[in-house]
Amino acid sequence: MMDVGRHPRIKLFAYSEVEHISGFIGNFNVKIRKKARYVIEDECTACGDCTKDCPVVVPDEYQQGFSSRKAIYIPFPQAVPSAYILNMEECLGNNPIACGKCLEACEKKCIDYDMKDEIIEVEVGTIIVATGLxxxxxxxxxxxxxxxxxxxxxxxxxxxxxxxxxxxxxxxxxxxxxxxxxxxxxxxxxxxxxxxxxxxxxxxxxxxxxxxxxxxxxxxxxxxxxxxxxxxxxxxxxxxxxxxxxxxxxxxxxxxxxxxxxxxxxxxxxxxxxxxxxxxxxxxxxxxxxxxxxxxxxQRSDFDRLQKMLTLSTTGDGFVLESHPKLKPVDSPTRGVFYAGCVESPKGITESVVQSSAAAARASIILNAGRVKIEALTARLDTSLCNYCGMCARVCPYHAITPPDRKLGIYPEIIEAACAGCGTCAAECPNDAITMRHFTDAQIMAQIDAILEEKPLEKIVAFACNWCSYAGGDNAGTSRLQYPPSIRLIRTMCSGRVDEKFVLYAFQKGAPLVLVSGCHFADCHYINAVTWTQRRVERLWNKLERLGIRPERLQLEWISAAEGQKFAKVMRELEELRKKVTPEEVQQTREILRREAEKERARKAKRVEALRSA
Amino acid sequence: MPEKAKFKCLRCGYLYEDKYTPGVPQERACPKCGSNSVRRLEEKSTSPGNR
CATH class of the missing domain: 3.50.50.60 (FAD/NAD(P)-binding domain)
Incomplete structure (x- = not known):
């Protein structure tokens, strides 16, 4: 810690709290509240004269309450910087000064009762979260x-x-x-x-x-x-x-x-x-x-504040979720943010040091490169179709889309460096103004067409997220677990990408059953994108019922990468459900959805025309 | 505040009551078959228009 304190390229903010974080990889802006310690840090020589005369005695937190300390104190002997802190909540009062004994005792006069909290803003390229336990x-x-x-x-x-x-x-x-x-x-x-x-x-x-x-x-x-x-x-x-x-x-x-x-x-x-x-x-x-x-x-009881600021995912036990448990164990799903120590899981000193070194190395790769390579899976906005509704910005788990302003004519802006490519924005956009690279509507619909081209009644269209459900299918395969061949998987990066129209299109093309599957809520690789999947499927169940289509024909399942057995079991159950769907029911559904699609096409054409003329 | 709501499993058809907090998405599983295809049944309005 002494080395860190003395290092010319490390700025240590002791007795400080992070107030706000904005920006994205390479361009983070961090607001830090440097709390008033009422002792001028650079002047204090830690002689201890002030503490001797302080009349306030309180339990010492560092010694687990087995001994006491004064209202002006050093938190622990090895604290860096080696300077005293005056706890104003315990002090007898400074306005007006009720005691003032520490000030009298301090030869260097480095006690300042009028010190105020200071807000410091720093620009950083990467962030390492090492908040402990x-x-x-x-x-x-x-x-x-x-x-x-x-x-x-x-x-x-x-x-x-x-x-x-x-x-x-x-x-x-x-x-x-x-x-x-x-x-x-x-x-x-x-x-x-x-x-x-x-x-x-x-x-x-x-x-x-x-x-x-x-x-x-x-x-x-x-x-x-x-x-x-x-x-x-x-x-x-x-x-x-x-x-x-x-x-x-x-x-x-x-x-x-x-x-x-x-x-x-x-x-x-x-x-x-x-x-x-x-x-x-x-x-x-x-x-x-x-x-x-x-x-x-x-996990620290106050961790949720930082979690919200950095849009981090946590597992069910409260510890943070890595970008990938095996291949990116120190990366967070938010690009440019890394983990070290017990914030990720309970661990000892050796493991914490190993992880911290790895996090520092990962961060330095980005800082030294000065540029970021991202996967070409990001969202693109066609402003000519955008009506400033702001839905995309609301649903983005990474805050990678800036909200639009209709009055000022400002369209939402997709920060590609922060976009992780879940596709939730594209699925929720009511005007189809957002396209996902490599997972475009046309590409996914072409897959549905291919699946249902022959004998559609014998097929189940299953949308599976890349990280969990699709990997669960792989797990079932490598474990030699058998499941019916009627299941046809369409991989999306996240179940959040599964647009309402994909499901309806599959039914319109004659699918007897459609499955939407994704990660368990606690395992979602895109923070909380999976919750939008659930909302959308619930909306779809209501819509199907309204149209006279049995909601049971749209199934939802959360399957993790380790749940190969569950994957096989679910697929067997779906096959049983599929057998109960009659050709007449499928035909009726196609007819309903054909009429519905015609109406929707007319509505959309009107909307697009209105937008373009505006 | 959590309230009670009726749920239906769209896999096995099981009907049950459980806690539900409006606006807070929650992972649900059918207590009978374990399926996640659990739909919340909205209370039907008793207004004359729906009779």
Missing amino acids: DVYDPTELDEFGYRSYENVITSMEFERLICAGGPTAGHFVRPTDRKVPRTVAFIQCVGSRSGKRGNRYCSNICCMNTIKDTLLLYDHYPETKCKVFYIDIRAFGKGFEQMFMRSKEVGVEYIRGIPGEVVEDPVTRNLILTVENTTTGRVEQHEVEMVVLSVGME
């Missing part, structure tokens, strides 16, 4: 007694207690009597791997963190015994298994089972754990002097 708060898990017993602590609190720079200068003592505990129990997976409370996912680092903690304890206090209660130990990294074996060799007892109850002996303040040992199949009780809850990791 929140630690799971175990207060909702009553059975472990975290809220009731002082001698139950979390793994984060353990870190502070065992640290030489911690509140006890590295002397590990239990909070109730300040004595070194002779027995310590570690409970694993607190807040992780649970479908009911906490999070479903594995937090990745807790097993190794506990193993490291037990070895530290044995190193510092050889007479202290450790018991680890676990579901299974996940020691999968380089050297991890050896470390696990070493902890066993020094005498750490591993008990397979998570305690169902922790109660305190009111006399000794010892803790009694009741656990079903799943190795022996017996219910056991263990008395220990201290309990450490190995808590998991979570």
